[in-house]
Structure formats: structure tokens, C-alpha cells
Amino acid sequence: MTYKITALPGDGIGPEILKGSIEILETLSKKFQFEYDLVTKDFGGIAIDKHGEPLPPDTLEACRNSDAILLGAVGGPKWTNPKNRPEHGLLGIRKALNLFANIRPTIVTESTAHLSPLKESIVKDTDFIIVRELTGGLYFGEPKYFNDDQAVDTLTYTTDEITRIAHIAFKLASKRNKVVTSVDKENVLSSSKLWRQTLEQVSKEYPDVTLNHLLVDACSMHLITNPKQFDVIVTENLFGDILSDEASVIPGSLGLSPSASFGENGPSLYEPIHGSAPDIAGQNKANPSGMLLSLAMCIRESLHQPECAQHLEDIVFNTIKNGIATKDLGGNNSTSEVFEAIKQSI
Amino acid sequence: MTYKITALPGDGIGPEILKGSIEILETLSKKFQFEYDLVTKDFGGIAIDKHGEPLPPDTLEACRNSDAILLGAVGGPKWTNPKNRPEHGLLGIRKALNLFANIRPTIVTESTAHLSPLKESIVKDTDFIIVRELTGGLYFGEPKYFNDDQAVDTLTYTTDEITRIAHIAFKLASKRNKVVTSVDKENVLSSSKLWRQTLEQVSKEYPDVTLNHLLVDACSMHLITNPKQFDVIVTENLFGDILSDEASVIPGSLGLSPSASFGENGPSLYEPIHGSAPDIAGQNKANPSGMLLSLAMCIRESLHQPECAQHLEDIVFNTIKNGIATKDLGGNNSTSEVFEAIKQSI
Ligand SMILES: CC(C)[C@H](C(=O)O)[C@@H](O)C(=O)O
Ligand SMILES: CC(C)[C@H](C(=O)O)[C@@H](O)C(=O)O
Numbered sequence: 001m002t003y004k005i006t007a008l009p010g011d012g013i014g015p016e017i018l019k020g021s022i023e024i025l026e027t028l029s030k031k032f033q034f035e036y037d038l039v040t041k042d043f044g045g046i047a048i049d050k051h052g053e054p055l056p057p058d059t060l061e062a063c064r065n066s067d068a069i070l071l072g073a074v075g076g077p078k079w080t081n082p083k084n085r086p087e088h089g090l091l092g093i094r095k096a097l098n099l100f101a102n103i104r105p106t107i108v109t110e111s112t113a114h115l116s117p118l119k120e121s122i123v124k125d126t127d128f129i130i131v132r133e134l135t136g137g138l139y140f141g142e143p144k145y146f147n148d149d150q151a152v153d154t155l156t157y158t159t160d161e162i163t164r165i166a167h168i169a170f171k172l173a174s175k176r177n178k179v180v181t182s183v184d185k186e187n188v189l190s191s192s193k194l195w196r197q198t199l200e201q202v203s204k205e206y207p208d209v210t211l212n213h214l215l216v217d218a219c220s221m222h223l224i225t226n227p228k229q230f231d232v233i234v235t236e237n238l239f240g241d242i243l244s245d246e247a248s249v250i251p252g253s254l255g256l257s258p259s260a261s262f263g264e265n266g267p268s269l270y271e272p273i274h275g276s277a278p279d280i281a282g283q284n285k286a287n288p289s290g291m292l293l294s295l296a297m298c299i300r301e302s303l304h305q306p307e308c309a310q311h312l313e314d315i316v317f318n319t320i321k322n323g324i325a326t327k328d329l330g331g332n333n334s335t336s337e338v339f340e341a342i343k344q345s346i
Numbered sequence: 347m348t349y350k351i352t353a354l355p356g357d358g359i360g361p362e363i364l365k366g367s368i369e370i371l372e373t374l375s376k377k378f379q380f381e382y383d384l385v386t387k388d389f390g391g392i393a394i395d396k397h398g399e400p401l402p403p404d405t406l407e408a409c410r411n412s413d414a415i416l417l418g419a420v421g422g423p424k425w426t427n428p429k430n431r432p433e434h435g436l437l438g439i440r441k442a443l444n445l446f447a448n449i450r451p452t453i454v455t456e457s458t459a460h461l462s463p464l465k466e467s468i469v470k471d472t473d474f475i476i477v478r479e480l481t482g483g484l485y486f487g488e489p490k491y492f493n494d495d496q497a498v499d500t501l502t503y504t505t506d507e508i509t510r511i512a513h514i515a516f517k518l519a520s521k522r523n524k525v526v527t528s529v530d531k532e533n534v535l536s537s538s539k540l541w542r543q544t545l546e547q548v549s550k551e552y553p554d555v556t557l558n559h560l561l562v563d564a565c566s567m568h569l570i571t572n573p574k575q576f577d578v579i580v581t582e583n584l585f586g587d588i589l590s591d592e593a594s595v596i597p598g599s600l601g602l603s604p605s606a607s608f609g610e611n612g613p614s615l616y617e618p619i620h621g622s623a624p625d626i627a628g629q630n631k632a633n634p635s636g637m638l639l640s641l642a643m644c645i646r647e648s649l650h651q652p653e654c655a656q657h658l659e660d661i662v663f664n665t666i667k668n669g670i671a672t673k674d675l676g677g678n679n680s681t682s683e684v685f686e687a688i689k690q691s692i
Contacts, residue, residue: 087533117468117571138501144536148505151540155484155499182656185584187433194497217591224570224595225463238531242588245563249570 001266003036003303006066006274008043008059011086013286014072014278018234020339021291024312025346028299032308043073043093044086044276054089063267068302069093070295071271086276094134099261100161101168101267102132102240103297106227106247106257111321115252115330118224124251128230129176130168130247132240135263136161137191139237157191157236160199164339166202168262173209176231181212183219183235183243195236216243223247248273253328255287258294260301268302270294277290284334287326292316292342315345349382349649352412352613354389354405356620357432359632360418365414366685367637370658373692374645378654389439390420390432390622400435406442409613414648415439416641417617422624430636440480445607445615447514448478448586449643452593452603457667461598461676464570466616467654469596474576475522476593477515478586480607482507483537485583503537503582505544512548514608515580519555522577527558529565529589531580541582562589569593594619599674600634604640606647614648616640630680633672638662661691 007013007022022038029036041059048054054074063069074086093099108116108126114125141154166182173180181201184192197214203211214222216239222229223246235243248257254274261269272290280286293316300309324341325331333341353368355361368384375382387405400420407432410417420432439445453470462469473565487500512528519526528545529537542559549557560568562585568575572612581589594603600620607615618636626632639662646655670687671677679687 082539085533091534099610117465118463119465122463139534141498146536146540150502150504151535151537152487153501153535153537155501156496158496159494178438185587188437188485188584189432189497189499190492191497191499193428194492217587220566220588221595221600222591238534239588241531242566244584245568246570246592249567337506 001035003034003068004066005036005038006044006062006069007038007040008069008071009040010043010072010276011045011075012077012278012281014044014074014276016282016284016335017272017286017288017291018070018072020288020335021295024292024339024342024346025295025299027343028308028312029082031346032305034303034305034308036303043071044089045076045079047089048079048084053084054086055092056097060093063093063097066267067299069267069269070298071269072291073272073274073276075276089207091139093269094175094261095140096283097266097269098135098263100133100135100264101262102134102259103172103262104130104132104244104247104273105258106130106250108251109317111317112252112256112329116250117252118250122225123227126225126227126250129170129172130240130244131165131172131232131234132244133161133165134240137237155189155191157194161193162195162198163202164264165234166199170202170206170209173232174206178209179212179231180209181214181219181230181233183214183216183233183239185216186213187215191236199234213305219243220246223250226284244273253287254290255326255328256289256293258290258297260294260297268298270298284336285326286335287328288335288338289316289320311346315342318344349380350412351382351384352408352415353384353386354415354417356389356418356420356622357385357391357422358419358624360390360420360622362628362630362681363618363632363634363637364416366634366681369639370638370688370692371641371645372683373689374654374658377692378651380589380649380651380654382649387579389417389487390435391422391425393435394425394432394670399430400432401438401442406439409439409443412613414644415613415615416644417615418637419618419622421622437485439615440607441486443612443615444481445611446479446481446567447511447608448464448480448609449518449606449608450476450478450590450593450603452596452617454597455663456677457663458598458602462596463598464596468571469573472573472596474573475518475578476586476590477511477518477578477580478590479507479511479582480586481583483583501535501537503540505540508544509548510610511580512545515578516548516552516555518551519578524555525558525577525685526555527560527576527579529560529585531562531577532559533561537582539635545580546669565589566592569596590619599633600636601672601674602635602639604636604643605671606643607639613643616644629684631672632681633674634681634684635662635666657692661688665691
């Protein structure tokens with residue numbers, strides 16, 4: 001079986017971190033003996049420049065026909081037209097491919113704990129996953145408009161949408177520490193009342209998993225004061241946006257965190273959680289770890305090579321431990337030096 | 347002129363921290379020679395128990411006729427009826443008295459910097475204020491309902507609502523470091539587009555104040571990685587709820603932070619940002635600092651005694667510095683011992 005992968009380098013540091021990661025994939029595929037076809041397509045700002053829109057039909061078509069999508073990063077100060085933004089490509093691809101489940105692990109390893117803005121004693125051994133609903137809520141609900149006098153956005157969820165994301169969280173937790181923390185604003189929002197009641201319902205199918213509820217404002221505190229308490233956090237789209245970005249600073253560098261987005265049957269999308277970092281683009285300075293760890297998630301989940309994925313994750317963290325790291329991690333190596341060291345270790 | 351104050355002790359630790367604070371107010375009023383009338387009313391859970399609702403008409407009437415309201419805290423596990431909750435009293439009083447501007451200072455003093463979950467080097471000298479819009483957005487927008495199949499909440503803002511909260515932020519900033527950071531989700535929400543454009547409009551009236559825009563997800567990171575950068579943050583209701591709670595852990599104890607809520611003409615409401623802490627209620631353990639600093643805000647803004655307010659703030663922080671503090675601050679004093687020490691220093 002030959003897996004199909006679409007690579008979307010995007011903007012800023014996207015192309016440099018994705019190019020090196022694809023070379024790593026190539027080396028890994030030889031060692032672990034699996035096959036794949038990879039095509040590269042324009043997406044984001046570069047697609048606006050070349051095709052007039054951030055998600056051209058040809059790009060979407062390639063993604064649709066793939067098993068996995070590897071995305072670098074999109075956006076930058078260059079694209080200022082509010083009606084035609086790189087980020088619209090992101091929202092568009094999520095909706096078009098029904099990528100409703102965004103998975104973001106937050107792991108603090110021994111070799112990076114000292115980099116956290118939080119005290120080491122608080123972050124040590126942190127290991128949780130945020131499951132963010134990605135195609136519902138305020139992002140897509142109608143009516144959504146503004147004029148000179150007023151503005152309206154609409155937060156909608158169906159029970160089915162909540163049910164399917166709940167199953168993702170419970171399944172993940174049942175393979176981990178068996179605790180789901182559902183985050184909502186149940187004391188204010190109707191959607192959160194339906195959310196909470198649906199989570200309770202789904203939890204009955206997972207008797208070995210504990211379900212806790214936490215208000216979003218309280219969660220924003222607990223992430224800082226006691227991140228170790230969490231195993232799997234599940235929440236709606238906008239809360240997930242805020243909380244997962246908050247969580248992303250815990251490991252000390254944004255450059256460390258991967259993410260995956262899953263649909264119902266179609267392709268899955270893998271991308272580092274950091275942005276396109278236009279200030280350091282093209283300077284061989286970007287930390288490739290987030291992209292490489294996203295690639296590892298892709299290898300595990302879409303290419304079904306768990307050993308290979310584990311091998312890559314181990315190498316990424318060992319390389320840092322051995323002091324070969326970019327500036328954001330306190331090292332003084334370039335992007336290509338990190339890639340080279342990783343390639344040597346395969 | 348005799349100022350009218352309504353005291354709402356509420357639930358949990360509310361009564362004990364408010365009672366001691368009222369005694370401090372009495373002592374201060376003698377020293378600084380000002381007069382006030384104070385009535386105490388039921389609010390929150392205790393009002394549900396005694397009158398069947400969290401905000402009885404008699405309580406609301408007293409608040410309406412006051413210059414200032416001092417609130418302890420509301421809520422607790424005892425009140426479980428989702429249709430009749432202590433928190434509904436909070437939402438009710440905000441709406442009834444048009445308390446649209448919630449002000450939450452975050453200050454890290456020398457004597458408490460070591461208590462922060464963040465590294466001392468990051469939090470040292472942090473001093474910013476979050477201005478949260480308190481009567482609009484998802485909290486009150488219609489339609490708002492849920493049934494077995496789906497749920498809807500509505501995020502609405504009028505230009506007028508945004509304009510008036512913007513003025514509060516710019517006025518505050520012009521008396522401080524002259525930087526307003528407006529937080530929105532302009533790349534996704536229509537309401538944020540109107541928000542941003544209205545802030546730009548209002549900023550023209552304050553040429554000496556710099557206006558920055560920051561996305562809510564980015565702000566949740568910056569609060570942790572670099573809280574010192576902020577002077578005045580202004581944001582809509584739900585973002586303000588999440589971000590101000592996140593900010594509240596920076597000083598190291600929730601027990602330290604005060605808040606004030608202002609309307610257009612009517613009374614203002616002052617309350618500590620912590621909750622009712624039912625686990626330690628009645629045990630003489632609660633940290634009264636947040637309540638006392640809220641009282642100081644009340645004395646400054648509603649009783650117009652800035653010297654007295656400053657005196658109280660100095661005493662509160664000096665008492666901690668001198669090691670007289672509750673357990674959450676690393677001390678081993680009781681609530682009443684802290685009150686007594688503060689009274690002695692007046
Ligand atoms: C770019 C933006 C629309 C997007 C989001 O809010 O979902 C981003 O912040 C993210 O988290 O992937
Ligand atoms: C109790 C709740 C309704 C309230 C809010 O969300 O506004 C609280 O969290 C607050 O911040 O005062």
C-alpha cells in the first residue's frame with residue numbers, strides 16, 4: 001500500500017521546516033520500509049500571490065485525495081486584504097475536509113523543563129492533550145455580520161457534533177491516564193449546557209474513564225497553577241483556540257509543539273502549532289521540532305508506522321538533550337544543522 | 347455629603363472577609379474624617395435560601411440607591427438548581443445596574459513576586475489593568491437556547507457599547523503608561539471586526555495614547571511569557587472573563603486581587619476576584635487582601651478619598667511584607683489576625 005501525502009509549505013518559515021522534514025521522512029521510509037507518494041501544493045499567502053486565493057481548487061483536490069496533509073505555516077504581514085487572507089485557507093480546508101478534531105499534545109521533557117516561563121517544579125512531568133472541536137461554534141455559525149451600528153456572531157452546536165468530538169476525547173483518554181476534563185462555560189452559555197449534558201451521555205460508554213467538568217475561566221488558571229493534573233482536555237472551538245495557545249507556552253518554546261486534525265474518514269492534517277514567523281523566515285534559524293513532531297504524528301496515525309514514529313520522536317528529543325538546538329531552545333544551531341543531526345541519528 | 351454603601355456579604359468566605367473590611371472602613375473614616383451610611387443585604391446563595399432568589403427586589407433597590415456596593419463572594423456546591431443559581435444574582439445585578447465596565451488590576455509587588463507560578467524574572471514589576479466589557483456579548487445576546495438536538499448562543503455588540511468601554515480604557519491609560527492593548531479575534535469574528543474598527547475610531551480622541559491590537563489566542567500566551575509589556579488591556583465580556591482569570595494567578599494568590607465594576611451614572615460595585623471558597627469558609631483562614639484592596643478602590647472611586655485609599659493599599663502590602671499573612675501567601679496568620687494588624691497600622 002502506497003500512502004498519498006500532500007505537502008503545503010505555506011509562508012514564512014513554513015517552506016524551510018517542511019522541506020527538511022520531507023527529507024527526514026524519505027530517510028525514515030527507507031529504514032522502516034514503507035512507501036508513499038508526495039505532492040507539493042500552494043497554500044496560504046503564496047497561493048494568494050500565485051492563484052488569487054489561499055486555497056486554490058487544485059490544492060484542495062490534492063488534499064482530498066490524500067491520506068495525510070503536512071502543513072508548514074501560513075500568514076504574514078504582507079497579506080493585508082481582510083477579504084482575502086492566508087488564514088481563510090486554514091478555515092476553508094478545515095471545513096471542506098470536515099477536520100473536526102484538533103489534537104494538541106503538551107509535553108514537558110526533562111531536557112526542556114528549564115525553558116518554561118513557569119517554575120520547573122510546576123511543569124515537570126506535564127503530559128496532556130487538548131482535543132479542540134474545529135469545525136463548529138462561533139467560527140462558522142450564522143448569522144455572522146457587522147455594519148456601522150452593530151455586529152452579530154453565532155455560536156451553534158448540534159448534539160451530533162458534540163458527540164463525535166466527545167468520542168475522540170474518551171478514546172484517547174482510555175489509552176492514556178483515563179481522565180477527560182471537559183471545559184465549558186456552563187453557568188452562562190446554552191451551548192455549554194448541551195455540551196456538558198452530551199459529554200455526560202457519551203461518558204456512559206466509557207466506564208473506565210473519569211469525566212470532570214471545568215469552567216473555561218477556571219481552566220485558564222489551572223493550566224498555569226497545576227498543568228500536571230490534566231490528561232485529556234476536550235473543549236469547543238474558540239475555547240480550544242485560546243486554551244491550546246495558552247498551553248503551548250508551557251514547554252518553553254512554541255517551536256516544540258505539534259498538532260493533528262482529524263476528519264470522519266478523509267485525510268488528516270498535521271502542522272506545528274507555531275505561526276509563519278516572518279521575522280526569521282529564510283534565515284535558517286527556525287526550530288524544526290514542531291514540524292518534525294507533527295510528522296511523527298502523521299507517521300503514526302496516517303501511515304500506520306508506530307515504531308517509526310516513536311523512533312523519530314526519540315531522536316528529536318535526544319538531539320535537544322545533546323545540546324543540538326536552535327536559539328529559542330537556548331542552543332546555537334541552525335535549522336539545517338538540527339536536520340542534519342537528526343538525519344545522522346536515524 | 348454622606349455616601350451610601352450597600353454591603354452584600356454573600357456566601358462562603360464572603361461574610362468573614364466583608365465584616366472585617368467594614369470595620370477597617372469605620373476606622374479609616376474616623377482618621378480621614380468622612381461619613382457614610384452602610385446597609386447590609388442578602389445576595390447570592392443566602393438570598394436563595396431566605397427569599398427564594400439570588401437578587402431579591404429589596405436588595406436590588408438598596409443597591410440602586412447607593413453610591414457603592416461592596417460584595418464578598420457568591421456561590422457554593424449547596425445551590426445546585428440550574429434554574430436558580432447564586433451566579434444569576436451576579437449577572438442580574440450587572441445588567442440591572444448597567445455595570446458595563448469591569449476593572450481588574452494585576453500588580454506584582456516585591457513582597458509577593460516569589461509566590462507566582464511564573465518565574466520571578468518574568469513577573470517582577472508587572473502592573474497592568476484589564477478592562478472587561480461586562481454587559482454585552484455572548485452573556486446576554488439572543489437567541490440563546492438549547493434543546494435535545496442543538497444549542498445556540500449569540501454574540502452581539504453595538505458600536506455604542508464598544509465606544510463607551512473603549513473610552514474607559516483610554517481614559518485609564520492616559521493616566522498611566524499610555525498604552526491600550528485591545529484584544530479580539532478579528533481574523534474570525536464579525537463582532538471583533540466592529541470592535542477593532544471602533545477602537546481605532548475612539549483612539550483618535552486620545553492622541554497621546556498608543557493603541558495596539560492583539561488576538562485573544564496570542565494574548566493568552568503573552569500574559570504568561572511577558573506580562574510586563576501590558577498597561578491597559580481592553581476586551582469583550584467572555585474574552586475578559588478568561589483572560590482576567592488567567593492574569594489573576596500571576597501575583598501568586600487569587601486572594602490578592604481586587605475588582606471594580608462601573609456603570610454610566612449609578613452605583614459602582616467592588617469585589618475581590620476570588621470565589622466563595624466553601625472549603626475554608628468559617629475557619630478564619632481566608633485571605634482578606636482582595637476584599638481590602640477592593641475596598642480601597644471603592645474609597646478612591648466612589649467615596650473620593652484618594653489619600654485614604656492609598657493609605658489602605660500601602661498598609662495591606664506592608665502587612666504582607668512584614669510577614670503577617672494567611673497561608674495562601676506563605677504565612678501562618680488567621681483572617682482576624684491580619685485584620686487586627688491592619689487596624690493597628692491605620
Ligand atoms: C488563524 C486562525 C484562524 C486559527 C484559529 O483561530 O483557529 C489559529 O489561531 C489556530 O489556532 O489554528
Ligand atoms: C460567575 C460567572 C457568571 C462570572 C462571569 O463569568 O462573569 C465570573 O466568572 C466572573 O468573572 O465574575
